[in-house]
Structures are given as structure tokens and as C-alpha cells.
Amino acid sequence: MSFPLLTATAALPALGAVATAAVPAARRTAAKWLALLVSLATLALAVTVLVRFDPDGTRYQLTESHSWIKDFGVRYELGVDGIAVALIALTAVLIPFIILAGWHDADPLETGNRRWRPTQGFFALILAVEAMVIISFEATDVFLFYIFFEAMLIPMYFLIGGFGDRAHEHGEETAATQRSYAAVKFLLYNLVGGLLMLAAVIGLYVVAGNFSLQQIAEARASGSLHMATSTERWLFLGFFFAFAVKAPLWPLHTWLPNAMQESTAPVAVLITAVVDKVGTFAMLRFCLQLFPEASKWATPVILVLALISIVYGALLAVGQRDIKRLVAYASISHFGFIVMGIFAMTSQGQSGATLYMVNHGISTAALMLVAGFLISRRGSRLIADYGGVQKVAPVLAGTFLIGGLATLSLPGLAPFVSEFLVLVGTFTRYPVIGVIATFGIVLAALYVLVLYQRTMTGPVKPEVSAMPDLRVRELVVVAPLIVLLIFLGVYPKPVTDIVNPAVRQTMSDVHKTDPKPEVEAAK
């Protein structure tokens, strides 16, 4: 029995959350530092996971397995494959930046009330989310995964509804109502998805008799566990629906713009960059492994939905007047790419999708956090309220531009690699869809550049004329992200090396192989 590394990686932030919440009201800064340190320690653990993980080893590594709820056939089973490792690393990397970026987001307005401790709560909740996200990446027991997949909603819900942008064009009262609307919407959407998944989870148990991903997958592969076609499809739909809501896939996406618009930038990043990844990750791990046939059966529809998400999201992003909403719709478009890559069922597509999850996390973080800094300065989310910022705050503008360029996946920056892989992967099997999806890159350029032009260029608006440039803390947040973007854009090999074997496994689960190129086929 070796040291339970995975458990530790998830438990540390959880304990950190408790500790942070327990910090007395007056010691606000202490809470912040505590949270930051915990997240950094978690990052260290995640790195050890990364190091201990052997890409060419068995499929699931660092596994842990304990009996938990015997009656439900539930075991506490953890294990990571390449995909999970990559995403755990992403999570652990992003959280410190999120905390640092949100340093002042939760400073209480009225300091009179001794019992009201928003700051502690804010950072505790962030850590709680981190813990739950990490463990759901690690879980190889469907039930265990489901529990945290659902439980994660609660802290997210409080983060969205409890903390919003300070200055709001319509005043605090309406801001509060809009926030709670967004929070409720988020929760209900995901809860409905989750509950339908619950039905499917129960169904799976009735069919399979246990929840162990590996056992079921093996049983399926060996044919010892037979599922009626209709059963498999229903179960698949139950699972997929929940993940599609989380992802979010058109037409289940409308909660995301509200949630991202109303929450503070760091929380918005937490939503898109971290939490939503669980959805796409789960498609890759659970849908494809547990229900390979049904996945193939559903592929055409899903691909079309993904395609719609791509184009639709991009077009709506162009039409937005609110910076955060714009980024939200951009993310919807990007999630379309991810889903498309997963269900293209080619190694390029799926490696690309995984890589995309990582890169999208980083790029969105960069763009959104800088946007957050911008908004915190002017106190408005409306694009129209800005103009000429580039002249007064060149560094801010520059970082914003880089974030934008990453979002439109400029070659040389990380997202390009993943996006191109997804496109190629799709194109090799579904040329038409691939080509249509390629329009996405033009639209992406459109919304990013329009956003940049309207906010950063042109004559300086009086309201922004006194805008200070990025502060040191903010630079510390943004610079590493940009470095990461460039590094992964130039040298993504470290990630692909980890991911590829896992993808190969998944491909074999669904009995698919990459189509041969014409020339070889001819020979």
C-alpha cells in the first residue's frame, strides 16, 4: 500500500477549503494567503502525479481501491490515465492564478458585520471546487464520479450567485437579482442533467451490478456483459445529456452566458476553464468506454450539434455587447470543437480534443482574467464603454490582444495545435463537417478583432483616460499564462506524449482506427 497520491491531491484542497473557511473574519488577508499556499501545494502534488505517471505504462495508474458503499456496489476507486493527468495538471495550474486574480474580488463592502465573512467563503469555495473537480477526474468508479460531478454544483452555485462584479451599470440590487437568476439557472440546468444521469447510473447498476469503470468496460469488451441495444442507447443518452449540459453543447448552452456574465472573471474562468472540462472529459472516459456502440450510433447527431455549437457560438459572440458574454459564446464555440474532436473517433481528433481542453483552459483564463482586470478598472462590462485603452494601458492591451489571438487560435500559440488537430481528425473521416467547421476560424478572428478594435483602439474615451496599466499582481497572473500559451504552441510534445496512449486505448474501446491516406490505400 503506497502513499495515496491521488487521494492526497484531492484531499489537500478540500482540507484547505475547511481551513480557509475557518479563518476569523478579521484575518482576511491570512485567508487569501492560506488559500494561495494550499493551491500551490496542490499544484506541487499534481506535478508529482505528472512525474510519477508513466505514459507507456498500464492504462490506469496510481490506482487506489477501497470498499465504500457495499450495498450500492460502490467502491472508492481512483486511477488516472493520460487524459486525466493532463486535466488534473491544468486544474492545479489554473487555480493559483484564479485565486491571485480574484485577490480583491471578495473583499466585503460593509466591514461592520462580524459574522459575514465573504472573503473566507470565496476562497474556500474555490478550493472546494478544485478538490471536487480533481477527484472527478480521478474517479474510475461511475458512482464516485457522479457524486462529485453533482456535488461540485453547490460551491459553484454559491460562487456564481454570491460574488459578482463590484460596479454594475444597473446598481447593486438588480445586480443581485441577475446574479441569483444566473446561479439558479446554472444549478437547475446542471441538476436536471445530473438527475437524468442519476436515472442512467441506476440503470447501469441494474444492468451491470457494479460501478467499476474498468470491470464494466472489460466485461463489455469480453462480451460477458451483454446490453440490449435499446438499453445501451438509453443509458448513453442519460449520461451524455448530463455531460452535454456541462460541456455545454448547443442547444443546452444558455446557462453559460448568464453564469459567466454575472460572476466575477476568476469564477467565470473557473466555470469554463475547469468545471466544464469535466463534462467533455466524462464524454471521453465514460460515454465512449461504457457505451461504445451507442456512442457510434449517436455520433452523426452529436457531430452536427457540435458543428452548430461552433458556428452558432461564434456568430453570437460577434453579436454580443457584453465582454464576458462574448467570451462565453466564444467558449461555447470552442466546446463545440472539443466535442467534435471526441466524436470524430480519430486519434487526431481525440488527442486534439484533450489538448484543446488544456489549451482552451489556459487561453480563456488569459483572455478572461485580463478582461476582468479591464472591467474592474472601468466598472462596466459593455464593450461600448471602452475605447483607446491601448494608448493609456499598453501592457493591458497587449496581454489582452495575446489572449484574443490565442482564442482565435493563431499559429504559434497553443490553441492552434489542438484546433488544427481536431479539424484534421474530423476532416479525415467527415470531410464536409471538417470544412464547415473551418469557417469557425474566420468567425473567431472576427469576434476577437472586433472586440479588440472597439475596446482597445480608436480615440481614447474620457472615462478610460485615467486607467492605470496592469499592476504587478496582475502581471504575475497573466505573464505565466502567456508563457504557457507560447510554450505549448511551439512544443506541445510533452502533453501529446502523455495523451496519445490513452487516446489509443479509447480508440480501441470503440473499435475504431484512423482512416488510411489515399496514397497508401492505393498501394
Place this chain on the structure above:
Amino acid sequence: MENLIAPLIAAPLLGAAVLLVGGRRLDRVGHWIGTLLSTASFVFGLILFADLLGKGAEHRTLTQHLWTWIPVGGFQADVTFRLDQLSMTFVLLITGVGSLIHLYSVGYMEHDERRRRFFGYLNLFLAAMLLLVLADNYLLLYVGWEGVGLASYLLIGFWQHKPSAATAAKKAFLVNRVGDMGLSIAIMLMFTTFGSFAFGPVLSHTGDASEGKLTAIGLMLLLAACGKSAQVPLQSWLGDAMEGPTPVSALIHAATMVTAGVYLIVRSGAVFNAAPDAQLAVTVVGAVTLLFGAIVGCAKDDIKKALAGSTMSQIGYMVLAAGLGPIGYVFAIMHLVTHGFFKAGLFLGAGSVMHGMNDEVDMRRYGGLRKYMPVTFITFGLGYLAIIGFPGLSGFFSKDKIIEAAFAKGGTEGWILGGAALLGAAITAFYMTRVMLMTFFGEERWRNQPTRSPGAPSAEPAAETHGEHAEPHPHESPKVMTIPMIVLAVGSVFGGAFFSIGDRFLHWLEPVTGHSEGDSPLSAAAVTGATMVCLVIGVAIAWAQYGRKPVPAVAPRGSLLTRAARRDLLQDDFNHVVLVRGGEHLTRSLVYVDHTLVDGVVNGTAAGFGGLSGRLRRLQNGFARSYAVSMFGGAALLVAATLLMRAV
């Protein structure tokens, strides 16, 4: 020796990094750092050139593998550079002209407080452009391809506080993106066809692939080329790109970047050779563009826009040549190089004129400048002679060859293309003469016109710095600006001759592009003669219009064609109406749909339950007896149902 390729790119890249990250503390030395590093890269280029010359014609290909970039399944992308005669030519052109223009900019941007940043962008551009021409596979080329796009975006919009500049920059990037879409699709096609997208495998296996696939690839590559090289129908951005500082127009939008499309086509020659339909398309695009550009060039009063039109048309020539296949490749490149010299020279000249004229760009407010800025006049004049193809100057050789090749294509196509090329030559002569006359001859229309009339377009904000309300005092530019002009002028005078005497250039490039003499229906002499005739006609008409009678300070209404040409032959209006307006409507309606339909369904469901709840709770009316009724009814139902169950 090949290890020198990476530094070639690294030098300007380093420059860009240092200058952009370095911050204000580098303001005073920034421009020199930039110039130095671009020159360094030029030196590396020369060394490599010497090395290549030392080798046998067949062994003049160096490759340098740096690292594996994207390895996923069959998809293997490496960061590998390939230096052969073709890329060598470009390297020298880019770094050479690039360095000169760096030097020029030192003087030109003197009064701009963001000069450091400008040089950073310039270096970034050089790096990207070098990556483009040195890449050994299409994906890496794509990186450079978009890199130059980015640089051009940044440089066009360099004066970001001017909305026009910002818009122009955005437009350029977007239109280029459309082209990039073509390139990425082409790469995907290559991957599905050849299982690779490196030059080696793709270009050597074109024989095994179906012609349909190859045609598709070719057309997609053409689309890419159209975007980058401002060919019809994606040419609209080039004119607006003149919003950028003049050195940018000279380097990026005349000499180097816009010729990337030609490079792409020539590089992919093997594909096109195997796909005649694609080739035909290329030639058509070329021919159309060369006329289109020329016509636009005739109508513009903005000197830079006029030159932009001419650039468009000259690149049209190159594309046309490239479309002709092995007959044309070499000459396409040759014209590209010579064009690089004289067009850069012309732009620098234009810049110098504006520099002396309070950044006035409207040629109708020039006139008689030859005695105020002699150096500019002479260099500009030489460039002018070169571009119209005056015998003996570089343009003469390169363009003449293209026209020959066009005829050599044979059949009706040959005649049409050749005819177009000839016509183009005539128009070129016309509009260039027009520019020349309006700028340097005639009476001095800039006198007693203290302020710029609002209608006239304004390019340079530097105007704000030195007195715009004073009457302009034309003066020669400083040495740092004139020297590059002189060098380029020399190039544009002797370049063509140097290349063509003994077909030096042909032999140099042939191993890469291959070459074949087509059978021209006309003899070389006949073509040359015809060209000369066209030239004379063009010049004559121009002289008749702008030389003999004075040029009106305000543009006359002009013929329908003229007015159309002033508006880029209405192509922008088309874009605006169809794409912009249409797009806006589409997005607006989609936003509506998303809010009312998609979101409405969700909220509607919630509201529905709420209403149902409100109706149901009325049953709870507070009267104990009504509760009893429901119980009684329930009991009755229960009993009935149970009995029923038994009955059925």
C-alpha cells in the same frame, strides 16, 4: 552549415522579443537594435548563399531539423527548415530589402514616440516571413503565413488611435483569414491524400494521387494565395492597408509579404503541374487581377493607393506566370524579385515625398517637386522606368518574359492571357506616368493651400507633430532615408539585366522549379515589340492627359469607369452590402433567437410549472370539508381501481 538557418530566423525573432518585452527603457536604442538584428540576419543569408553557390546545382538544398512539433498517430509535424535556391532567393530579398527599410524607418519614424514598438513589429514580420519561406512542411509554413498576417495587422493598425487604421488592419486580417482557411483545408486534404504535409512526400507523390484531389488541393492553395497576395476576389484589403506607415507599405505590402502567394504556388508547382484545371484557375485569377489592379491604379489620387493598385496588378503578373507552370515559375519569381526592388523604391520615394509635404498624400496637391527633392525624384524616376518596363531596366526583362510565357501557353488561352498581359503593360505605363507627372512635374499646386482640404485622405498622423496649417515646404529627406532609396534604385536598374544575361536566374532556380520552353506563336522579338508599342501608347495617353494640360486640384467627376475604379471597382461596396450588412443581420437575428427561442423554451418550462403550481394550489382552499371530499373521492377511486385491476 545548415545550422545557420535557425539563427537566420532567430535573430529578428529575438529582436522582436527584446523590443516588445523590453519596455520603455529601450526607447532610445530600440530602432538600432532592430536594424542591427535584421542586418545580421541578412548577413547570415549572404553566408548561406555563398555556401550554396559553392555546392553543385543538385546539392543546393540544406535542411535543418530542430524538433518534433505535433506527433499524433499518423499526423507528424516537425519543425524542420529547408533552404534551397527558391527559399534562398526569398531570404535574400526579405532580409536585404527588409534591412534597407529598417534603416529608412529610423529616419521616417523619428517623430513617433512608439518607434521602438514599430521596430519590434518589423522584426516580428521578418521572422515570420523567413519562417514562411524556410519551412519544410506546409503546417510550419502556415505558422509563418499567419505570422506575417499578424505582423501586417499590427503594422497597418500601428496608429491605432485612428479608427480608419484600426479598421483597415482588422479588414486585412479577416480577408487573409479567409485565405488561411483555404490553406488549412489544403493541408487537411494533403494529409488525407498523402498521409503527410511535408514538401518531400507531398510533392514527390503527386503521381499517385487522384487528379480530383490534386485539383482540390490546388484550388485551396490558390484561395490562400489570393488572400495573402491580394488577388481578386480577396484583393480588397490591400488598398486600405495603405493606412499603415509607408515603410510598412513598402516592405510588407509591396516587396515581400504580398508575394507569399506566388511563393506558395511556385513551391507547390508539382501539385499544380498535375492539376491543369487548378492551373487554369490560377492564370485566370492572375490575368483578371493584373487588369483590375491596373485600372484601380489609374483612378486613385492618393499616391500610395495608386501604387497599391499597381502592386496588385504586378503580383497579378507573377500569379499569371506561376499559373503557366514550368514555363512561368522562374519568371514569376524573377519578376517578384525585381518588383521587390522597384516597388519598394517607389514606396520609399512616395514616403519621402509625403515626408517633405506635411504627409500630404493627394497627388493633386503635389506637382513640380523635382527641383525640391532631387534625390527622391531620380530614384523614384528610375523605379518608374523600371516598372513600366523601359528597355534595359529590370522590369523590362522580367515582365517581357512573362508576357512571352503567357503567349507560349498556346491556344486561345495563350492569346487571351497574353493579350491581357499586354494590355496590362499599357495601362501600367499609363498610371505610372500619371503618378510621375502629377507628383514631380506641372505647376506647384501645393502653393497657397495652407490647410489640407477635409476631403483629402490623410495617412500620417505625424502631421499632428509638425505644422500642418503652414503651407508645406517641400524638402529633401535625410540621408538615412535617401540611402536605402538609392540602393533600391540601383537594384531596380540593373537587377533584371543581371538576372537575365545568360539566364543566370533561370539556371539558379531551375533545379527547384523545373523549366520548360513553351512554343510561343510569336517570336520573342515580336512580343518585345508589342510590349514596347503598348508602353509608348500608355505613356502618350498619360502625357496627353496630365502632362500637356494642368491637373485640376479637385478631381473631375470622371467617367463611370473612373468613378467605379476610385471605389475599387465597387468590390468594397459589394462586401459591405453582402457580407457586413448580411452578417450583422444574421448575428442580430441569432442573438434574438438565442434569447427568445432557445432560452425561452427553458424559462417557459419553468414558468409552465409555476403556473400549474399556482392553479393546483387553489385546490387547497382551507375548507376542511373539501379536504374530506378529496379524501372520500380518493378512497372511492382507490377502491374502484383495485376492483378494476382484478376485473381486467
Place this chain on the structure above:
Amino acid sequence: MSAAAVHSLWTTAAEPISKIDAPKIEYGQLSPTLIVVGAALIGVLIEAFVPRRSRYYAQVFLSAVALCAAFAAVVALAADGFGTTKAHIAAMGAIAVDGPALFLQGTILLAGLVGLFTFAERRLDPAAHGNRVDSFAAQAASVPGSDSEQAAVKAGFTTTEVFPLLLFAIGGMLIFPAANDLLTLFVALEVLSLPLYLLCALARRKRLMSQEAAVKYFLLGAFASAFTLFGIALLYGYAGSVSYARIAEVVDGTVTNVDPALANTMGNDALLLIGGAMLAMGLLFKVGAVPFHMWTPDVYQGAPTPVTGFMAAATKVAAFGALLRLLYVVLPGLRWDWRPVMWAVAIITMLGGAIVAITQTDIKRLLAYSSIAHAGFILAGVIATSKDGVSSVLFYLAGYSFVTIGAFAVVTLVRDAGGEATHLSKWAGLGRRSPLVAAVFAVFLLAFAGIPLTSGFAGKFAVFKAAADGGAVPLVVIGVISSAIAAFFYIRVIVLMFFSEPKPDGPTVAVPSPMTMLAIGMGVAVTLVLGVAPQYFLDLASQAGVFVR
């Protein structure tokens, strides 16, 4: 029936009664009930003889001790194996001592204990004339607002009768799920109901509503029990006996020694079906299933909140226990007749409860409707008719009862000038004023909503799993949907507490005595333990999942 037979019957009856062998009662095995009832009787005596000042303490002490002792007895019995191997029927076939019975009795006793704590709370209301007051009327007989009431309050009267009443009710509840013949069932039903009727009427504040609640509860309860009784009568007519075992035999047709006299009525299925339905209706009334639920919101709202909490928790447990026994022991042979009906009831209960709750504005009514919805979920498990079904229901009930009492205990804390501030609008911004209380309540709400890591989720999962195993997949799907609907209004409350601005005239949160704290604390503890590590309790429940017959 022939006259001769009748005559003989009379004559045998008329004979001098020589010797009836005294019934054999296993006092040990009935000890839990006996202890509680005995304590109740002593409580009455206390009311009679102990001076007023010290009654309260005496009563509280006595009840606490009695409940603990009874619980200890239950544990002892269970440990002795009466839950599993030694399970049998005691008291001449009147009372079953088996797994479900013991498990439910244990749950009821704990719930009762926690309920007792909330009954005994005296710190919440401001002290009237220098003596602490609980949430019960000073003198139930005095007219609200009258001088006599004033006087009673001034004199510091307190209705300490509530404690014996509570004990009586608990006693009835203990018998209810253990009853093994219909007569015992009926008596237990009344024994548990009558005290509750009274308790409902005893609120200190809002007495009109309290009395109204009592009247409604009483009239409807009596109405329902009349149906129950008639059902019993019909069953008796059907089987010629009220003992479960006997009836089951008749239903299964495996009846032995039929005396010819019965031949013509016995086995008349009409009697059986109608009787069964009416009996079931009585029980469904107690569990608050649609359409017999309508008393629930009014009574829950009007009754004193501690009573409501206790009632909502314990009564449900007892009633479901009885229902389980009825359906599993008496009418299993009839499964194919009552299952579809129960399906329908379960579905409309789940949906009805959840949907109507959406628009509620009073926290107590809200919880009432939620309890209705939960009754629906539990019914889904009842229908499974499998061992898993039983144990899942037992588990669910255990978890649910603590959440409920805890939730209502929290409600007692939120007060303003008019006593408890039960209107939802008053709860706005509670999370700002006292995050702890709000957080605790949020935990209960999340448990109600069945969010993972709470007992609510574990229970819901168990029940749905059993149902799905039993082939009731559509039921599961509907259950899932209705819990999504239910989630909506639980969340609404959370939103109100945390995300809306506190009102200036908002309520204050009273600082309770350790007793209420203990009640709430136990609620939270059980909720989380059953959510995170339910295995032990699931084992317990599944061991206890077998009825003796």
C-alpha cells in the same frame, strides 16, 4: 348458517367458563413500548401531584430517561437477535418483534428524543413576566387574547402536559409498525393520533391557526380512521380473523382448518379488495399521500413548530412501517392488484407535492409539501416489493426523519415580534445575518433536494435503485424529474437566504438552549454521516429488511 350451529355457539358460550389459560405476554420483548407508555402514565401522575414549579423539569427528565431506556431496550433486543434470527410474534400474535419493527422503533425513539428537546426549548420566546416560556400555550383552555389568558401567562402557567402526550403518541407509534393484527393496528393508530390532535392545538403564538389546525387534523383524522375501521371490518369479514398471518393465509388460499360455518363468506374477494383499499387509504392518509394529503399543509403550518417537526418525522416513519407490514405480510398475494394502484398514488404524490410546493410562500407549508413529495419517493421504494425495497425504505425513513426535525428546529429559531417568522420573504438575506444558521438550513435543504454527500441522496438512490430493480423504471424516471422540480424550490430558499439583500425589518435569530442545538446538531450529523458513509446503516437496514409472519 344453520340455526343449529348458532344454537350450539350460544350454548358453548353459555357454559360456565371453566378455565381460560392466561395469555402469555413476553414483557421483555415489548419493553420499549411498555417503558414509554408507563412513563407517560407516570407523567400524568406528575401533572397531578408534583408542584407546578418543578413539573417541567420532572417531565423533561422523565421523558428523556424513558426514551433513552426504551431505545436501549430496542438496541438490546436487536443485539439479542430479535431483529433477525429470533424474530417472532409476541403477545399472542398481537405484536411482531422483528427487524423492521425494531429498526423503526429505534428510529421513532430517536426522533422522539430529538423532538423532546425541541419541545423542552424555553429560550426562544422572550421571558414573560420573568419566567421562561416554551412554544406551548400557557393555558390551552383559556380563550386567546382573553383576560384569563393574560392571567395564565402572568401566573407563569405552562402546559407541561405536552410531555406525557408526546410519550403517549410515541407509544402508539411504537406499536403501529409492529402491530400484527388489525385490531392492534387500529388501537395504535388512535393512540398515536389523539395526542397529536391535542398537541396541534397548543401553540403559544397564533393560537387561532393552531386550533384550526387541530380541528382540521382531528376531523379528517377521525374521518380517515373510520374508513380504516370499516376496511378492517371488511377484512375481518373476508378472513374471519384480524390476525395478519391468518388473513395472509386466506389470501394465499393456503388456509387450514376452515370451519364450514365460514365457507360462504370467506374468500369473497370483493370484501378483500374493498377492505384492503380502505385500510390502505387510512395509512396513506397518515403518510400524507395525494389525494389524502390535504390536511398536511394546514396542520403543519398551524401546529406548534416542535410538534410539526416531530409529527412530520415520527408519524411518517410509523405509518410507513405499518403500510410496509400490511403490504408485505398481509397482502403480498394481492401484489398484482395493489401495485398498479400504488404506482399511480406514488406518481401523483411525487409530482403533486413537488409542483404545488413551487409557489409556496410560507416555510412551514413549503416543508409540508416537500414532505408530501418525499412520501411519494418512499412509496416508490415500498412498491418494489423486495427485500431491498424494505431496507431502502427503512434507510430513507431514518435519514429523512432527522433532516425534518432539524429543519423545523431551525425554523423555530428565526423569529420576529410575532413569534416565528415563517413567511419566506422574511428569510431574505438570512445568510448575511447569521451564516451558520443559514448554512445549517441549507444543508437540510440540500438533503431534501437529494444532493450527493447528504443522507437525502443516499436514501433517494437506495429507493430508486430498489424500484428500478423491481422493474419500476418509469417510476424512477418520474421520481428523478419530480426531484428536479423539487430542487427548484429548495434552491429558491437558499437563494433567498444567501443572495438577496437582508430586509431592514427582518427577523432575528434567537440563540437557543443546548437542547435545540443538540437537536439541530444531531440532524446535521446524521445527514452528513448517512450521506458520506452510509454503509453501516445500510447494512443495518438490510439486516432488518425481513418481516416475520
Place this chain on the structure above:
Amino acid sequence: MNPVNYLYLAALLFTIGATGVLIRRNAIVLFMCVELMLNACNLAFVTFSRMHGNLDGQIIAFFTMVVAAAEVVVGLAIIVSLFRTRHSASVDDASLMKL
């Protein structure tokens, strides 16, 4: 005569009682109707007892009476207190809580 008729009578009484509960307003009358229902049950019990020829039914009847008595005690207490506060025994007046 055939004891089954007593059953019909019992059912009739029960129904009358139930109907009374549904239609009458006065709490006392309501309550009496409930009592009627209980007694209908009693009748059924003794009848069945008679038909089955065992004494269980009759015993139960006694139990029922006791229970009914207990109900009366509790019920009247509640109803009276309600009457004293509202000065009306109509159950429909007591409808503060609704919806």
C-alpha cells in the same frame, strides 16, 4: 333473516355518515357523523362475527366503542375551544390557512 342484510345496513349507515361529514358545517354534527360511521363499522363487525361464528368481531366492537369515547373526549375538547374563540362551531369559518 339473512345476516348479510345487516351488512347492507352497515354500509348504508357508513355512507350516510360519510355524506354527513361532507355536507354538514357544524363541527359537532360533523363529529357525530364520524361517530355514525364508527358505529356502522361496529355493526359490520358484529354481523361478521355472527356469520363467522367467532367472537372476535364482538370484542372488536367493544374496543371500537372505547376508542370512539376517547375520540369524543379529545374531539369535543378541541371543538369547544375552537367554539369559545370563534363563537361559532362552523368548520368552514376555520379557514385561515389555505393555498
